[in-house]
Amino acid sequence: MPQGQVNLIRRLFTLSLPLPIESYRGVIAKVKIGATKSEGGSRSYSTTVGGARTLPFYTFEGLNPPPVLALEVYDHLVSPPVGVMEAFGDVIMDPVEWIRVVDRFNPDIINLNVRSISPLTLNRSVKDAMHLLEEVLQATGRPLMITGIMDPIHTEDISRNTEFLKQAAECFKGERLLIGPVTVEAYETVAEAALTNGHNLLAKSNMDVNQAIRLNELLSAKGVSTDRIVVDVTTGALGYGIEYTLSTMERLRLRALQGDRMAGSPMIFFVSENVFISEFREPPLNLSIYETAAAVAGLMSGADLVSLFYVESLHMVRSLLSEFPWGGG
Amino acid sequence: MNFLGEAVEISEKKLSPMDLYKLLPKTNCGKCGSPTCMAFAFKLAQGAVAVDKCPFLTDEAKRALIGLTAPPIAVVAIGRRSREVKVGGERVSFRHEDKFYNEPAIAVELNDLTDADAVKTTLKTLRRYEVERMGQTLKINMLALRNLSSENDAFIRLVETVRGVEYPLIISTENPTLAGRALDIIRDEHPLLHGASLRNITMMAMLAKRFNCPISIKASDWGEFLSCVDRLKGLGFSEIVLQPPGDTLKQLMENLTIIRRLAVDKKFTKLGYPTIVFSSDVKSNVPEHLTVSALLVRYASIIVVKPEVLPLIRPVMLLRQSIMMDPRAPISIKPGLYTIGEPSENSPVLLTTNYALTFHILRSDLKNQNVNCYLLVVDTGGLSVACSIAGNKLKPDSVKQMVEETGLEAKVGHKMLVIPGRAAKLAGEIEDITGWRVLIGPFNSKDIADFLRKHNLIEQ
Incomplete structure (x- = not known):
């Protein structure tokens, strides 16, 4: 038992208050992202997401590993949020340059979203996207998360997303990327490619605990274990349905700690949606205050990995995390 | 245990x-x-x-x-009956287990070290932070008048300056003499008296009884807390507020969580009261809107903030509105046919769901784009388009039922339904079941006018 916990128990003992500590049967799986040279990849380090043993910020019960923070880069932004040009300048027109910029701010992971492959938008070819990925892997040594079409609804999008992720898995074999999203509708091809080439999967399901568990079961039947999966149940921004995401994460985390292994993959929370909402575009507010308020709520609901847009947000969330003690998991 | x-x-x-x-x-x-x-x-x-x-x-x-x-966390009402703010009344630790009952109150701190002009300026700006949203007003709920000055009259001058404002008040002082003078000035306002501890509990309790107001305990450890609660309960108090011990974010969050879990999940009645925290007293370098967000998500019932935080308060109020949504019944509007502008029989018909926010955003976007049209609002149990598609709550059968119930066919001279881009996968099924032609619209309501023009559904 860590010394902090012993002190706390001692303190509460002497004050005749019963300390409401629960014991949990389940543990959150640890997903390792990024492979270094010695591990067969080219990353300068790797990062572990997950490993929680208790509810988030219940430091009186035990210490969880610190949440991991990612910064996002998009290969194509249709309408950049207000303040983005001021914050980043022209680099947002060039994803490789943009990656070099965010790299300097020391995120644990970088999330490259290659959204322009959608046949409904720019229709960038998968081959072309692979060239981009190659340059990106050169531009940063950090562990990478590679995401395609985040909301694949149309059949064209679903098949393009699958093709993109499969190619990425094969071209960058051994890098231990986090790739996705895979959904209940389309997961098999990408799951096989990820397994064969040593990557992790981002498993996306909407607001439904059972659907998230179902997808993990399907992936597990394909041979992908929970320590190769990061679950995404993000549905909406602050004021736009964020409460569904928060409650789904809380329920999923409780299920996992109660011992349901299929609920036991770490969870990611995408907060950048908050900066794309036009209602919030009122100067002089910096949109990172919306993003970070949402991030804090997500962390309190159990997010193990938070994907942020603004570099200021990264600083702010880090300053909050530094107020708490963390364990090794 | x-x-x-x-x-x-x-x-x-x-x-x-x-x-x-x-x-x-x-x-x-x-x-x-x-x-x-x-x-x-x-x-x-x-x-x-x-x-x-x-x-x-x-x-x-x-x-x-x-x-x-009775809820395991008592309800405490602060302020004059006509505009009182209720805090507490919670029954669960997680919103999905039921819902949260009373929204955490945001109180702005005014202290007696600030000069009267600055206080008046703050009072004038408070309304500026109010937002109308989804039929609710997001706002600052209370003022906390705080005694920090060692000059006794400074506090009384502050109370005089603030007297008459419409916000419920918190009188925060550990000095019973000052508390008595302050309460006398605002005797009908039913404020919260904050600052009781073992040192002053007898006097403070007497004052709270005399002025019939709720009382708040500021104790340095649990032992003092429990003794104070015992004393107050013995005197017949039920409206009690607790300021959990701690001056770091970690300690406060631990203690707020311990109080909630003990009171709600372990039925430990001695701590079954709403809580108050002073976010500006938290020792940290964390941006204050994040401290406030964290305390709000982690069970604080009243959060006192400094006026300097107000420019950052809007995301906090949005977060509060979000977590206060009833998970069993999202804010919804009545399904049916709504008109935007002055539609004619040639005007387009747009389909959407009955989540209040979806409807309000869509309607205001359409108005801004000067589109005249009909909105066919289908019952999805109050879920947004994305959520209802994911949860299979937007049913082609309900679309058919709505088309029939609203007599839509008699109102327009066409059979063309524009559905949201996110509902694209339902297009075929809706066509088959309703017999209407379906056109897949844009993902974003900002693009609707352009879309309708492109398809010659409205005039160029």
């Missing part, structure tokens, strides 16, 4: 409708609005109905039922 010192009652027994049923008349008269006494007992157990809905209870049964059904 381990104990030391006095024995503490802890039970994790959930309230059973059977225990309540035993106390009811069992006549199934229906006067309460429920068909049977058993149905009424179930509603009581959920906290969905008040005990006095049953007109035939003996006084004894009534008292017992109120005791059994």
Whole structure:
């Protein structure tokens, strides 16, 4: 038992208050992202997401590993949020340059979203996207998360997303990327490619605990274990349905700690949606205050990995995390 | 569970409708609005109905039922009856288990070290931070008048300056003499008296009794807390607020969580009261809107902020509105046919769901784009388009039913339905079931006018 916990128990003992500590049967799986040279990849380090043993910020019960923070880069932004040009300048027109910029701010992971492959938008070819990925892997040594079409609804999008992720898995074999999203509708091809080439999967399901568990079961039947999966149940921004995401994460985390292994993959929370909402575009507010308020709520609901847009947000969330003690998991 | 010192009652027994049923008349008269006494007992157990809905209870049964059904966190009302703010009343630790009942109040701190002009300026700006959203007003709820100056009259001058404002007040001082003078000035305002501890509890309790106001305990450790609660309960107080010990974010969050878990999940009644925290007293370098967000998500009932935080308060109020949404019944609007502008028989018909926010955003976007059209709002149980597609709650059958119920065919001279881009996968099925042609619209309501123009559905 860590010394902090012993002190706390001692303190509460002497004050005749019963300390409401629960014991949990389940543990959150640890997903390792990024492979270094010695591990067969080219990353300068790797990062572990997950490993929680208790509810988030219940430091009186035990210490969880610190949440991991990612910064996002998009290969194509249709309408950049207000303040983005001021914050980043022209680099947002060039994803490789943009990656070099965010790299300097020391995120644990970088999330490259290659959204322009959608046949409904720019229709960038998968081959072309692979060239981009190659340059990106050169531009940063950090562990990478590679995401395609985040909301694949149309059949064209679903098949393009699958093709993109499969190619990425094969071209960058051994890098231990986090790739996705895979959904209940389309997961098999990408799951096989990820397994064969040593990557992790981002498993996306909407607001439904059972659907998230179902997808993990399907992936597990394909041979992908929970320590190769990061679950995404993000549905909406602050004021736009964020409460569904928060409650789904809380329920999923409780299920996992109660011992349901299929609920036991770490969870990611995408907060950048908050900066794309036009209602919030009122100067002089910096949109990172919306993003970070949402991030804090997500962390309190159990997010193990938070994907942020603004570099200021990264600083702010880090300053909050530094107020708490963390364990090794 | 381990104990030391006095024995503490802890039970994790959930309230059973059977225990309540035993106390009811069992006549199934229906006067309460429920068909049977058993149905009424179930509603009581959920906290969905008040005990006095049953007109035939003996006084004894009534008292017992109120005791059994009271929320584990007491309700405390602060301010004049007409504009009081209620805090507490919570029944669960996680919103999905039921819902949260009273929104955490945001109070702005005014202290007696600030000069009167600055206080007046702050008072004038408070309204600026109010936002109308989804039929609710997001706002600052209270003012906390705080005694920090060692010059006694400074606090009294502050109370005089603020006197007459419409916000419920918190009188925060550990000096009973000052508290008495302050309460005398605003004697009908029913403020919260904050600052009771073992050092002043007798005097503070007397004041709270005399001015009939709720009282808040500021203790440095749990032992002092429990002693103060005991004293106040002994004097007949039920409206008590607790300031959890701690001056770091970690300590405060731990203690807020411990209080909530003990009171709600372990039925430890001595801590079953709403809480107050002063976010500006938290020692940290964390941006204050994040401190406030964290405290708000982690069970604080009243959060006192400095006026400097107000420019950052909007995301916090949005977060509060979000977590206060009833998970069992999202804010929804009545399904049906709505008109935007002045539609004619040639105007397009747009389909959407009955989530209030979806509807409000869509309507204001359409108005801004000067589109005249019909909006066919289908019942999705109050879910947004994305959520209802994911949860399979937007059903082609309900679309058909809505087309028929609203007499849409008689109102327009065409059979063309524009559906949201996110609902694309339902296009074929809706066509088959309704017999209407379906056009897949854009993902974003900002693009609707362009879209309709491109398809010649509205004039160029």
